[in-house]
Structure formats: C-alpha cells, structure tokens
Amino acid sequence: MRVQLLYFDGCPHWELADGRLGEALEALGVHVDVEKILVTTPEQADEWSFRGSPSILVDGQDRFAEPDAPVGLSCRLYRTPDGVQGSPTVDQLVQVLSGT
Template sequence: MRIQLLYFDDCPNWQVADTRLREALETLGRPVEVEKVLVTTPEQAEHWGFHGSPSVLIDGEDPFAQPGASVGLSCRLYRTPQGVGGSPTVDQLVEVLSRA
C-alpha cells in the first residue's frame, strides 16, 4: 500500500492530518511509510488531482474526493461526525485504510 499526504506550507491542518494518519495506521497495525508531497504550483495541483490541503492518497486515489470537486491550491474541508473540519478524523482514516 502506498500512502501520500499532499499539502502546501501555509495549510494549518496538514500536520494534524499527518498525526491522525499515523495514529490510524498504528491502530490497524500497518507499518506503512507516509510520503509527504509538497504541492506549490497550480501545475502540480493539476498533476496530482489535488483537491486542497491536506489530501490523502491511498495507492494514488483520494478516498475523500467528492465528484466534481475542483483542483487547486486551497485549504480543504472535510465532513466529520463532529461537523466540518480541516482534516479527516482518525476513525474516518481507519475506515478508508481498512478498505485498501
């Protein structure tokens, strides 16, 4: 399994997503390295299909992408059980990782 965390430097939520992603992987007992990918240009955003920072790709797919979502350098919001947040919850990450 290949996991990538796409982000841009000014995003206040990418480090939270990184921490939660590592916690989810520990919960599942999967010692997978998370590759961090810094996205800095619109061209890179287009190349990666970057729906905002932070984005998690599992084997090249964004499990949280909404159909028709725009691509670009922006902060990303996630629907969570607690409301809108800047990162998926640990439980949401465990769910998508367990399906991979």
C-alpha cells in the same frame, strides 16, 4: 499499501492530518511511511488532481474526494461526525485505510 499526504506550505491542517494518519495506521497495526508531498504550483495541483490541502492518497486514490470538488491550491475541509474539520477523523482514516 502506499499512503501520500499532499499539502501546500502554510496549510494549517496538514500536520493534524499527518498525526491522525499515524494514529490510524497504528490502530490497524500497519507500518507504512507516509510520503509527504509539497504541492507548490497550479501545474502540480493539476498533475496530482489536488483537491486542496491536506489531501490523502491511498494507493494513488483520493478516497475522500467529492466528484465536483475543484482542483487547485486551496484549503480543504472534511465532513466528519463532529462537523466540518481540516482533516478526516482517525476513525474515518481507519475505514479508508482498511478498505471498509
């Protein structure tokens, strides 16, 4: 499994997402080095189909992406059971990482 965390400099939530990713991977008993990718230009955002920071790709796919979400250098929010947050919850990440 390949996991990438895309973010832009100054994003207030990418470290939260990184920590939750680590917790989710640990809960699954999976050792994966999360590749952190700094997106700095609109061209890079287009290349990565970057729908805001932080974005999490699993095997190249953004499984949290909404089809109509714009691509670009912006902050990203996630719908969670506890309301809107700057990162998916650990449980949401476990579901995505385990393919359920």
